[in-house]
Amino acid sequence: MKVGLLFGSFNPIHIGHLILANFMATNTDLDTVWLVVSPQNPFKPSKTLLHEFDRLHMVSLAIADNPNLGVSNIEFSMPRPSYTIDTLTYLQEKYPSYEFVLIMGEDNLPLFPKWKNYESILAYHKVYVYPRSGSVTTEVTEIPNITFVKAPVLDISATFIRKCIQEEKSIKYLVPDEVAEYIAVHKLYQ
Ligand SMILES: Nc1ncnc2c1ncn2[C@@H]1O[C@H](COP(=O)(O)OP(=O)(O)OP(=O)(O)O)[C@@H](O)[C@H]1O
Numbered sequence: 001m002k003v004g005l006l007f008g009s010f011n012p013i014h015i016g017h018l019i020l021a022n023f024m025a026t027n028t029d030l031d032t033v034w035l036v037v038s039p040q041n042p043f044k045p046s047k048t049l050l051h052e053f054d055r056l057h058m059v060s061l062a063i064a065d066n067p068n069l070g071v072s073n074i075e076f077s078m079p080r081p082s083y084t085i086d087t088l089t090y091l092q093e094k095y096p097s098y099e100f101v102l103i104m105g106e107d108n109l110p111l112f113p114k115w116k117n118y119e120s121i122l123a124y125h126k127v128y129v130y131p132r133s134g135s136v137t138t139e140v141t142e143i144p145n146i147t148f149v150k151a152p153v154l155d156i157s158a159t160f161i162r163k164c165i166q167e168e169k170s171i172k173y174l175v176p177d178e179v180a181e182y183i184a185v186h187k188l189y190q
């Protein structure tokens with residue numbers, strides 16, 4: 001089984017994540033894609049970060065009807081911040097027969113060489129990169145284990161969704177209806 005792992009803060013999940021994950025699951029050699037909710041990205045400030053249980057719940061709502069996708073809360077019980085190499089190592093030990101492929105948006109590539117033990121990630125795992133608008137590719141694009149997937153570019157971010165909510169603008173179609181309702185009912189990101 002070949003599993004793509006899309007790590008993220010998902011603060012909140014939006015259609016950019018969903019289209020990316022579904023595209024990878026259906027247009028590459030991956031059998032499935034798991035969305036791994038990271039409690040705390042080592043590089044991102046936690047000021048606007050919602051509690052991980054809310055973020056996990058929204059991801060679960062968003063992918064509930066899609067058999068190609070799964071969600072993981074594996075990092076909730078691991079040390080913070082969430083280092084991807086540690087999670088990959090843990091998952092590989094737990095599922096020895098699976099091949100885990102790291103999926104990331106192109107915006108993550110310039111900082112990838114600063115990730116903890118990034119050489120080990122590349123030594124043991126393939127990396128599939130999804131294009132993202134405004135991203136500039138760097139010298140890491142020459143590394144053999146990194147594959148650029150040709151896919152639609154979606155200019156949507158969680159930052160934009162949070163801004164819309166703060167400005168009391170509609171987020172309809174930017175996130176699934178169930179997620180928009182959860183955000184509204186719990187008055188999140190206001
Ligand atoms: N529209 C998009 N196109 C391509 N990749 C994306 C897109 N949105 C998110 N990603 C990728 O999904 C992963 C998780 O992203 P994340 O949860 O940080 O969302 P984000 O929209 O980038 O958040 P924020 O705006 O808060 O920084 C990252 O690898 C990121 O590059």
Ligand SMILES: O=C(O)c1ccc[n+]([C@@H]2O[C@H](COP(=O)([O-])O)[C@@H](O)[C@H]2O)c1
Nearest residue numbers: 007008009038041042082083084115116
């Ligand atoms: O392992 C690292 O050193 C590392 C450094 C920066 C980011 N990451 C992970 O990359 C993922 C993408 O981050 P984000 O918040 O942009 O979705 C998230 O799961 C982070 O924990 C991991």
